[in-house]
Amino acid sequence: MRGVTLAVLLLLGPMPWRDAAAAEPASPQVIVLASTTSVENSGLLAKILPLFIQKTGIEVRVIAQGTGQALATAARGDADLVLVHDPEAEDQFIAEGHASQRRQIAWNDFIIVGPKTDPAHVAGGRDAVAALTALAAARASFISRGDKSGTDALEKRLWRKAGIDPVARGGGAWYRDIGGGMGAALNAASGMAAYTLSDRGTWLSFNNKGPLVVVVEGDPALLNRYDVILLNPAKHPYAKHAAARELADWLTSPEGQAAIGTYMIAGEPLFHPSAASPK
Amino acid sequence: MDTFHKDDLLDIIGLSLGVSLSATFLAALIGLPLGGVLAVYDFRGRRAVTILLNGLLGLPPVVVGLALYLLLSRSGPLGWLGLLFTPGGMILAQATLATPIIGALAHRAMQGPWREYGDALRVDGASRPRVIRMLLVIARPPVLTAVLAGFGRTISEVGAILIVGGNIAGYTRTMTTTIVLETSKGNLPVAIGLGLVLIGLSIAVSATGFLIGERGEE
Numbered sequence: 001m002r003g004v005t006l007a008v009l010l011l012l013g014p015m016p017w018r019d020a021a022a023a024e025p026a027s028p029q030v031i032v033l034a035s036t037t038s039v040e041n042s043g044l045l046a047k048i049l050p051l052f053i054q055k056t057g058i059e060v061r062v063i064a065q066g067t068g069q070a071l072a073t074a075a076r077g078d079a080d081l082v083l084v085h086d087p088e089a090e091d092q093f094i095a096e097g098h099a100s101q102r103r104q105i106a107w108n109d110f111i112i113v114g115p116k117t118d119p120a121h122v123a124g125g126r127d128a129v130a131a132l133t134a135l136a137a138a139r140a141s142f143i144s145r146g147d148k149s150g151t152d153a154l155e156k157r158l159w160r161k162a163g164i165d166p167v168a169r170g171g172g173a174w175y176r177d178i179g180g181g182m183g184a185a186l187n188a189a190s191g192m193a194a195y196t197l198s199d200r201g202t203w204l205s206f207n208n209k210g211p212l213v214v215v216v217e218g219d220p221a222l223l224n225r226y227d228v229i230l231l232n233p234a235k236h237p238y239a240k241h242a243a244a245r246e247l248a249d250w251l252t253s254p255e256g257q258a259a260i261g262t263y264m265i266a267g268e269p270l271f272h273p274s275a276a277s278p279k
Numbered sequence: 280m281d282t283f284h285k286d287d288l289l290d291i292i293g294l295s296l297g298v299s300l301s302a303t304f305l306a307a308l309i310g311l312p313l314g315g316v317l318a319v320y321d322f323r324g325r326r327a328v329t330i331l332l333n334g335l336l337g338l339p340p341v342v343v344g345l346a347l348y349l350l351l352s353r354s355g356p357l358g359w360l361g362l363l364f365t366p367g368g369m370i371l372a373q374a375t376l377a378t379p380i381i382g383a384l385a386h387r388a389m390q391g392p393w394r395e396y397g398d399a400l401r402v403d404g405a406s407r408p409r410v411i412r413m414l415l416v417i418a419r420p421p422v423l424t425a426v427l428a429g430f431g432r433t434i435s436e437v438g439a440i441l442i443v444g445g446n447i448a449g450y451t452r453t454m455t456t457t458i459v460l461e462t463s464k465g466n467l468p469v470a471i472g473l474g475l476v477l478i479g480l481s482i483a484v485s486a487t488g489f490l491i492g493e494r495g496e497e
Contacts, residue, residue, distance in 0.1 A: 032364060032445075041464055046448065063364060063445040077353030078363055183463025190465070208465030238353055 030059045031243045034071075034079035036150060037181050039226065040064035042201035042270055048259040052250050058243045066149030066181065074098065074229075077236050081244040082229045083251075085199070086150035088157075090227055100241075101230040104278040105251045106260050106271040110154060110224050111203060112216035113186075114140075114195035122195075123215040129162045131216045136164050139174040141194035143185045146177035150224075155197045158221065186212070199224050201270040225279055226271070228252070251275070287449070288473075292480065295453040298366055298440070299433035300484075302373030303381075306429050310378045311422065314385030315411030318393045329386065335379035340372075344439030347372050351443065364445040369453075372439040377429035384425030388418040423492040427485045434481050454480070 039045055040062055049060050065073060067084040071093045074082045083105070084090060093099055112131055114122070120140035122131040135142055144166075145152035159166055166175040178188050182202040189196040190210035198206075203214070216222075228248045231239045250256045257273035264270065317329050349355050351363040351371075362368035392414050400410050415422055437455035444451035446460060454477040461470040 037463070041460070061364065061445070061447040061450055063447060076355075077358070181463050183465060187462065187465060206465040208467055238358075 029057060029243070030061060031080040031240050031247065032061045032063060032078065033081055033083060033247070034063050034065060034073045035083040036067050036070060036085055036226075037064045037183070038085065038151070038199045038202045039083060039271075041181075041183060042205045043265070044201065044260065044263050044271060047263050048256065051259055052247060052256070055250070055255075056243075056246055058246060060247060066145075066147045066152070068148030068150075068153075071098075074231060074236075077238055079231075080239045080241075081231060081248060083226060084150060084229065085224055085226045086153045087225065087227075089148075089150070089153060090229065093229070097235055098232055099229045100232045101248070102227050103229075103248060103252050103275060104225055104227050105257075105273065105275050106226045107274050107279045108200045108224050108271050109217065110151065110197055110199055110222040111214045112195060113189065113198055113203060113209075113212045114215040115193040115211045116213050117193070117211070118215060120195070123213075125216045126218040128158050128216055128219040128221050132158055133162045133164065135195055136162070136166060136169055136175075139170060141192055142166070142175050143189045143192070143194045143196040144175060144177045145182065145185050145197075146179045147181065149181070151182060151197060151199055154222075154224075158197075161221070204265045204268055204270055223279060225274075288476075290449065291452055291454055291457055292476070294366065294451070295434065295455070295477070296480065296484070298369050298453060299373060299430060302370045302433045303377055303426060303430040305370065305374040306377035306381050306433075307426050309374075310381030310425070310429065311385050311415060312411065313378075313382040314387075314425070315389055315414060317382075317386045318389035318414065319397070319407050319411055329383075332379050332383045332386070336383055338376055338379060340376055340436045340438035341442070343375050344372055344442035347375070347439070348442050363443065364447060364451060366444070366451060369440040369444040369451060372443045373433040373436060376436060376439060377432050380432055381425050381429040384428055385415075385422050388421035388425060389414040392417045420492055423488060427488050430484060430488070431481065434477070434484070 035045065041064060045062050053059060063070070063073060063079065067086040067089055070082050070084050071089055073079050075093065075096070075098050090102060094102065112122070112128060120135045120138040122134050125131050144155060169175070176188070176194065178185055182198060183206065185196050186198060186202070186206050187208055188194065190208050190212050193211050195215070228251050230244055230248055231241070233239070233241050252275035257275050260271050261269060261273040313332070317325060317332070347368065348363065350357045351360065351368050352358055353363070362371065396417065397410070400413060405413065435455065437459055440453060441456050441459065444456065446452050446456040454473060458470050458473050458477070461473065
């Protein structure tokens with residue numbers, strides 16, 4: 001029996017139970033940031049957050065989810081602040097009284113990517129709605145996120161603008177709702193030689209492009225804004241507001257903005273800082 | 280391997296093993312006595328509990344993850360524990376998944392020896408809790424297999440810990456959640472490489488457990 005006790009101690013001793021205790025609300029030095037996959041998977045946060053941690057000693061734990069899920073996580077009280085990119089969903093989050101402040105930190109753009117062979121002949125276009133209309137007419141394979149993320153919300157808005165209900169227009173035959181993240185959608189598009197809508201950050205850092213290239217870019221409707229949102233203390237008493245505010249302040253400070261603006265992949269900046277002049 | 284370094288990999292392996300071994304241990308702590316009670320005690324509803332336990336062998340990780348998420352969420356009944364998005368929460372999720380496996384298989388392992396030696400043990404005057412302990416020793420090889428099956432479930436599982444742990448870099452990111460992440464980044468060679476490392480780890484742990492069991496038999 002003593003052997004068993006020893007095994008218990010050996011097993012549980014080094015385990016992070018104590019870390020779990022340290023994550024209790026009493027400690028102000030650890031905050032949870034509910035963020036979108038595009039800022040996390042692109043490597044941006046891994047690059048800039050160490051600077052913030054070094055400066056303030058505040059550890060930031062990043063949960064990367066779609067915008068819809070990230071806002072829901074914060075609404076349940078499981079995050080201390082959010083960094084997302086869907087203005088309409090953010091508006092609703094604010095209307096529900098969850099937020100105390102929203103600040104834009106950066107922008108980049110969405111792009112439509114598709115196979116080099118370009119069966120729907122949309123390459124080189126600058127009009128996203130026209131491109132989607134052409135895709136529907138050609139019944140060219142299109143991958144939809146279908147996950148209520150910021151990218152998914154924009155895609156749905158673009159179809160509405162085009163006056164097309166892709167599901168009614170043949171549904172799964174060419175319009176494929178995969179219910180997954182940006183990376184999953186790009187993997188699917190790469191594997192099926194299909195078109196999809198992507199944010200530029202994820203696209204640039206994505207390593208399985210296969211036959212895919214950028215086919216449509218430069219439409220003002222494809223603007224992608226990233227906002228940091230602080231929570232309303234009245235509604236979220238457990239959130240660590242002071243530490244969260246420090247992070248939001250730093251992201252919008254000249255130092256944080258410079259860190260965002262100098263993050264590049266293959267010589268191309270992924271995010272353009274815009275705290276001083278929101279788009 | 281542009282996305283992470285060797286140190287990160289060692290941390291991730293350490294966390295994977297730590298969480299899964301702790302969860303397996305916790306599950307064994309509950310599952311083995313439970314299996315023993317079902318084998319040895321005669322009580323009303325025993326059959327129902329046995330059927331339920333076996334029915335839970337196919338407990339879907341994603342559902343367990345979601346249920347625990349709601350329980351451990353700040354707005355859920357156990358939010359005050361502060362276990363959401365922590366390794367502790369992940370251990371809880373995996374232990375929930377492994378307990379029915381260990382319990383059901385341990386029950387089966389002890390049924391035979393109980394039929395064979397039960398009367399003799401009882402005549403010797405051993406109490407039932409003591410009989411359960413003796414049966415666990417007598418049926419050691421299949422009981423060990425039950426525990427290893429539980430470990431197999433925990434080390435390979437991703438659906439529950441992704442939801443409960445949040446896949447936080449350097450804190451709740453394990454082998455399986457890293458593989459999901461690297462796949463989503465399109466780093467397929469890295470993902471498959473990590474997959475091979477994970478399979479190797481799983482084999483190493485299970486084989487070690489098996490060999491220890493064999494040595495104990497001699």
